[in-house]
Amino acid sequence: MTADLFDPIDDGPPSQQVIADGAVLLRRLALSRAPELLADLQPVLAAAPWRHLVTPGGQRMSVAMTNSGPLGWVSDRRGYRYQATDPLSGAPWPAMPRSFRELAVHAAACAGFDGFEPDANLVNLYAPGARLSLHQDRDEADYGAPIVSVSLGLPAVFLFGGTQRQQPVKRLRLAHGDVVVWGGATRLAFHGVAPLVDGEHPATGRSRINLTFRRAAL
Numbered sequence: 001m002t003a004d005l006f007d008p009i010d011d012g013p014p015s016q017q018v019i020a021d022g023a024v025l026l027r028r029l030a031l032s033r034a035p036e037l038l039a040d041l042q043p044v045l046a047a048a049p050w051r052h053l054v055t056p057g058g059q060r061m062s063v064a065m066t067n068s069g070p071l072g073w074v075s076d077r078r079g080y081r082y083q084a085t086d087p088l089s090g091a092p093w094p095a096m097p098r099s100f101r102e103l104a105v106h107a108a109a110c111a112g113f114d115g116f117e118p119d120a121n122l123v124n125l126y127a128p129g130a131r132l133s134l135h136q137d138r139d140e141a142d143y144g145a146p147i148v149s150v151s152l153g154l155p156a157v158f159l160f161g162g163t164q165r166q167q168p169v170k171r172l173r174l175a176h177g178d179v180v181v182w183g184g185a186t187r188l189a190f191h192g193v194a195p196l197v198d199g200e201h202p203a204t205g206r207s208r209i210n211l212t213f214r215r216a217a218l
């Protein structure tokens with residue numbers, strides 16, 4: 001099956017769907033700003049290029065990553081953590097583009113989380129077949145702030161479970177411009193991304209890009 005760009009559910013005005021307590025899917029919220037977001041990503045990539053991190057267990061992640069903002073998420077043989085510098089260059093991570101920050105703050109507020117102050121923006125690149133296994137975002141010092149996740153390019157199936165690994169998992173189709181926010185009761189929900197189905201998107205080619213925003217420091 002190839003990803004269908006012209007799926008009718010990608011059309012229409014922004015809409016909101018509650019996924020679970022504290023978790024909201026804001027369909028198309030970022031659609032009109034997607035060209036600006038993708039343009040603003042280019043200088044971030046020039047300073048901090050895509051790389052495949054290694055898990056503490058030694059596995060190369062299929063998703064390629066980079067970061068913008070004061071803190072960046074990294075994984076290596078020593079573990080998972082946030083740090084202020086890019087391990088590839090030793091330099092601070094590139095600044096978080098204003099367009100990124102404004103969208104993240106707006107999306108959080110739309111989902112009921114006023115005053116979100118992201119200090120970390122992990123950027124994920126999915127090529128066909130890339131996936132993210134079920135995990136919790138728990139390397140942040142402040143679980144009071146939500147996670148804001150922006151989907152660009154090829155659609156993906158987002159897996160959203162409960163706060164225990166064995167709880168049932170919902171499967172949500174995320175398309176270009178969709179935003180998911182989770183916090184409060186679901187801040188520590190297990191989530192992941194099913195293997196990306198091959199396709200071609202006018203904005204990103206054969207890939208999906210995900211921007212996630214977090215409050216990593218207190």
Ligand code: SIN
Nearest residue numbers: 124149158193210212
């Ligand atoms: C993540 O869990 O960090 C990324 C989720 C996604 O790519 O939608």
Ligand code: FE2
Nearest residue numbers: 135136137191
């Ligand atoms: Fe995550």
